[in-house]
Amino acid sequence: MNARTKELRELKKPSIQALWFWILLSIIFLCAITFWIYIVSVFQYRYNIDAKWYLNDIIILITSGILIGLLLLMLSFTVLKMLKKALIKNFFEFYCYLNSLHSKHNLTLIKDTRFLPLYTSNKMQTREEYINFIASILKYEPTSIDYKNLKYEIEEDFAKHAFKDPDFLKLRSDTFSKVIFLDLIAPALVATMLIVLSILYPSKNDEPLRAIPRFAIVLASIILTLAISISTYELVMCAKIKNIETFNNFFMFSFNSYKFKLLNSSIVKIR
Numbered sequence: 001m002n003a004r005t006k007e008l009r010e011l012k013k014p015s016i017q018a019l020w021f022w023i024l025l026s027i028i029f030l031c032a033i034t035f036w037i038y039i040v041s042v043f044q045y046r047y048n049i050d051a052k053w054y055l056n057d058i059i060i061l062i063t064s065g066i067l068i069g070l071l072l073l074m075l076s077f078t079v080l081k082m083l084k085k086a087l088i089k090n091f092f093e094f095y096c097y098l099n100s101l102h103s104k105h106n107l108t109l110i111k112d113t114r115f116l117p118l119y120t121s122n123k124m125q126t127r128e129e130y131i132n133f134i135a136s137i138l139k140y141e142p143t144s145i146d147y148k149n150l151k152y153e154i155e156e157d158f159a160k161h162a163f164k165d166p167d168f169l170k171l172r173s174d175t176f177s178k179v180i181f182l183d184l185i186a187p188a189l190v191a192t193m194l195i196v197l198s199i200l201y202p203s204k205n206d207e208p209l210r211a212i213p214r215f216a217i218v219l220a221s222i223i224l225t226l227a228i229s230i231s232t233y234e235l236v237m238c239a240k241i242k243n244i245e246t247f248n249n250f251f252m253f254s255f256n257s258y259k260f261k262l263l264n265s266s267i268v269k270i271r
Contacts, residue, residue, distance in 0.1 A: 040064045065221020090157040100252040128271040161265040175238040178256040187227035191220040
């Protein structure tokens with residue numbers, strides 16, 4: 001393993017002290033959601049036993065699915081940020097990750113204590129400030145050979161992205177296509193299959209909805225809620241791309257875009 005890989009691994013490694021509470025909270029959160037889905041799938045809400053198609057029952061199932069979907073959406077932003085961080089392969093990509101921390105799109109609940117000043121900063125770091133910041137985290141002295149090697153690696157990574165041409169129109173077009181096919185059509189097909197399953201599942205006319213159709217209705221509601229929410233988020237965020245900084249930030253926040261090679265470093269000042 002070379003020095004660059006070791007340094008990036010150290011920078012990306014989350015603090016256990018910052019994570020343990022959120023890991024525990026996430027486990028409790030997921031267990032509560034699973035129990036909620038189980039309750040609404042198994043128990044019957046027959047306020048009016050003569051109501052056609054058990055309308056009250058179905059409304060409660062759909063409402064529960066929507067609420068669970070919104071809760072999962074909140075959790076998904078944290079998972080997305082962790083995934084993006086794990087996929088970083090060079091120092092400029094990590095610079096873009098750090099620069100995105102103060103963006104209003106940053107909804108991550110878990111904050112790394114090493115980067116706390118960056119969450120409230122309103123300006124981009126210069127290349128020199130970034131080098132010194134990374135060196136301080138890695139505990140490299142300015143006069144050490146490790147510091148000089150780190151500086152060379154960072155400048156090399158910035159140079160690789162200096163001449164990338166940010167094509168805003170192509171990015172918007174690609175985003176729109178992904179939203180239509182990945183975020184809307186695909187989930188809608190899955191939800192439709194689940195709804196059809198709940199309709200075709202054999203049951204007697206005088207029998208309340210069974211657990212499998214009820215679960216299918218809840219799951220379809222969750223999928224559609226996530227699909228519509230993420231699609232709206234992607235389109236709104238894409239529409240706000242006005243310059244290279246917001247262009248770079250888009251790749252750190254999008255659920256569909258992971259082409260870090262398109263990031264552009266031309267706007268970063270040297271000092």
